[in-house]
Amino acid sequence: MKGASKKAMAYVKYVPSLHKPVSQEEIQAISDALKYDCSLDQVQALTVGANDALGALSLLDSLCEPVPEVKFPRTPGYRPQPDDRVGNAWAWRCDVRGAPTGKLAGKTFVIKDNAAVAGVPMSNGSKLLQGYIPEFDATVVSRILDEGGRILGKASCDDFCLSAMGFSSVDGYVVMPEKPDYRVGGSSSGSGVLVATGQVDMAIAADQGGSIRIPAAWTGTVGLKPTYGLVPYTGLVSIEPTVDHVGPIAKNVADCALFLEVIAGNDGLDGRQTANLDVPEYSKQLEVGILHKKLGLLKEGFDTCVPETQAAIREFLNNAALAGLDTGNVSVPLHKYGLALLTGFLSQGSNTCFKQGTAAQFLQGFYPTSLEKAVRQGGQCAGGLLAPGIKSFTTIGELISRRYGNHYYCKSRNIILELTRQYEEALERCDVIVMPTLTHVSSKFTSRRSTEVETQTAYLKESTDQIANTVVANMTGHPALTLPLGKLGDGSKDSLMIVGKKFDELTVLQVARALEKIIPARNEDN
Numbered sequence: 001m002k003g004a005s006k007k008a009m010a011y012v013k014y015v016p017s018l019h020k021p022v023s024q025e026e027i028q029a030i031s032d033a034l035k036y037d038c039s040l041d042q043v044q045a046l047t048v049g050a051n052d053a054l055g056a057l058s059l060l061d062s063l064c065e066p067v068p069e070v071k072f073p074r075t076p077g078y079r080p081q082p083d084d085r086v087g088n089a090w091a092w093r094c095d096v097r098g099a100p101t102g103k104l105a106g107k108t109f110v111i112k113d114n115a116a117v118a119g120v121p122m123s124n125g126s127k128l129l130q131g132y133i134p135e136f137d138a139t140v141v142s143r144i145l146d147e148g149g150r151i152l153g154k155a156s157c158d159d160f161c162l163s164a165m166g167f168s169s170v171d172g173y174v175v176m177p178e179k180p181d182y183r184v185g186g187s188s189s190g191s192g193v194l195v196a197t198g199q200v201d202m203a204i205a206a207d208q209g210g211s212i213r214i215p216a217a218w219t220g221t222v223g224l225k226p227t228y229g230l231v232p233y234t235g236l237v238s239i240e241p242t243v244d245h246v247g248p249i250a251k252n253v254a255d256c257a258l259f260l261e262v263i264a265g266n267d268g269l270d271g272r273q274t275a276n277l278d279v280p281e282y283s284k285q286l287e288v289g290i291l292h293k294k295l296g297l298l299k300e301g302f303d304t305c306v307p308e309t310q311a312a313i314r315e316f317l318n319n320a321a322l323a324g325l326d327t328g329n330v331s332v333p334l335h336k337y338g339l340a341l342l343t344g345f346l347s348q349g350s351n352t353c354f355k356q357g358t359a360a361q362f363l364q365g366f367y368p369t370s371l372e373k374a375v376r377q378g379g380q381c382a383g384g385l386l387a388p389g390i391k392s393f394t395t396i397g398e399l400i401s402r403r404y405g406n407h408y409y410c411k412s413r414n415i416i417l418e419l420t421r422q423y424e425e426a427l428e429r430c431d432v433i434v435m436p437t438l439t440h441v442s443s444k445f446t447s448r449r450s451t452e453v454e455t456q457t458a459y460l461k462e463s464t465d466q467i468a469n470t471v472v473a474n475m476t477g478h479p480a481l482t483l484p485l486g487k488l489g490d491g492s493k494d495s496l497m498i499v500g501k502k503f504d505e506l507t508v509l510q511v512a513r514a515l516e517k518i519i520p521a522r523n524e525d526n
Contacts, residue, residue, distance in 0.1 A: 089193035092154040102148030127385040128378030138235025155190030159387035168387035185214035192219035210470025213482040217495035228477030232267040240349035257282035271363025296330035301435025323514040344412030351397030442491035487521035
């Protein structure tokens with residue numbers, strides 16, 4: 001099992017039952033809420049059965065659960081002072097050193113603050129998790145350390161990662177220090193900024209709708225959302241298990257490729273993954289077999305963008321021949337319905353996941369019970385402290401559930417099957433599909449409007465509008481990489497998104513590297 005060995009299996013020890021016996025009145029109330037119309041005899045029978053079930057829970061309480069092994073020593077670290085936070089990008093500082101040798105020896109890393117580093121506080125950008133300290137490492141953290149990487153801290157992210165703007169973190173707005181009035185995107189905002197400013201070499205980020213690629217685009221870094229299930233999500237906070245992705249942000253394509261080959265592969269603990277995933281040595285094959293690879297320009301992906309962005313990306317792709325690449329046009333008609341599909345399933349799915357303590361139910365694998373408890377108790381005691389974006393998203397999900405049950409969740413997932421088929425059909429006519437990552441380049445934070453309602457409405461609209469292209473690959477599961485057309489750290493330029501066949505990250509990276517070579521500004525950095 002790559003990078004994710006487990007502790008000894010559970011053993012039995014006696015723990016007295018702490019469960020309060022169930023009363024008939026409690027069962028009657030549940031029965032009434034479920035509209036079961038139970039008779040008194042039925043309620044009595046259900047009460048007996050419920051108390052028997054609590055006995056089974058007492059047996060579970062007596063068992064110790066296995067958790068992923070923590071291999072390397074570390075100290076808790078510290079919260080950096082305001083003048084040491086680099087545009088609020090650092091959520092926490094620590095220094096965890098991995099193996100003395102390995103593919104990542106000499107490289108430094110930051111971990112998005114929705115991924116567990118054992119013994120180090122994790123807030124997931126939220127006041128609700130203040131004080132939570134995981135007792136386990138996320139698989140990606142273990143793999144970094146196994147290959148000699150050095151982890152310097154946790155990166156700020158939006159509140160529960162439910163924003164694409166970088167403004168809802170408990171740590172405050174995340175910005176590029178030299179451009180504090182401009183957005184850097186989210187939710188992996190700190191990951192992008194810390195790589196772009198040279199604080200670290202690479203960063204772990206996560207992506208449910210564009211949260212790797214958006215901050216990468218607006219910080220001038222390279223961000224890759226891998227194929228669904230290629231990189232284990234074990235030990236990260238879930239938003240909706242069908243779209244949870246974790247991947248790298250790096251300074252350049254070569255670093256991105258090296259990082260991916262370390263963190264990719266099955267860990268035996270994540271139900272999102274399939275067995276026997278083949279992980280090539282991406283970093284050693286970047287320059288191989290690239291001649292005449294075909295780029296398919298996605299009509300609908302350009303249609304979402306402002307004219308200036310469309311023109312900039314098309315002008316750049318006119319030079320693809322200089323990289324030995326061919327171009328053509330493709331169409332995926334359902335692509336333009338991405339935001340509607342998002343509303344149909346992600347608001348409802350994320351609301352359910354949040355109410356369950358972000359436990360991604362119905363999957364086999366490792367479920368961190370300490371995290372579930374922290375989220376559940378935080379939501380019960382301090383839900384009012386959540387950012388407006390979360391309140392909006394989960395309220396919409398609750399509304400849809402109450403009015404329509406799971407109808408729109410199911411319908412959206414069914415239409416996504418056809419969307420996926422259309423993408424795969426288009427990828428039969430080209431090697432990768434390309435389009436602008438974002439509808440426009442980075443702009444200033446929205447200024448406050450005359451009322452709180454107008455301000456929050458503007459924030460939420462801007463956050464949603466910019467994921468029109470990125471969210472689709474989350475739903476279909478295809479790999480998608482952001483390649484900025486400006487230099488490292490420059491979010492004033494447009495960026496290209498490269499989408500490939502599932503589990504063909506190699507071709508995506510090869511195309512990205514070939515195109516990177518013909519971007520003069522980026523060649524200054526590579």
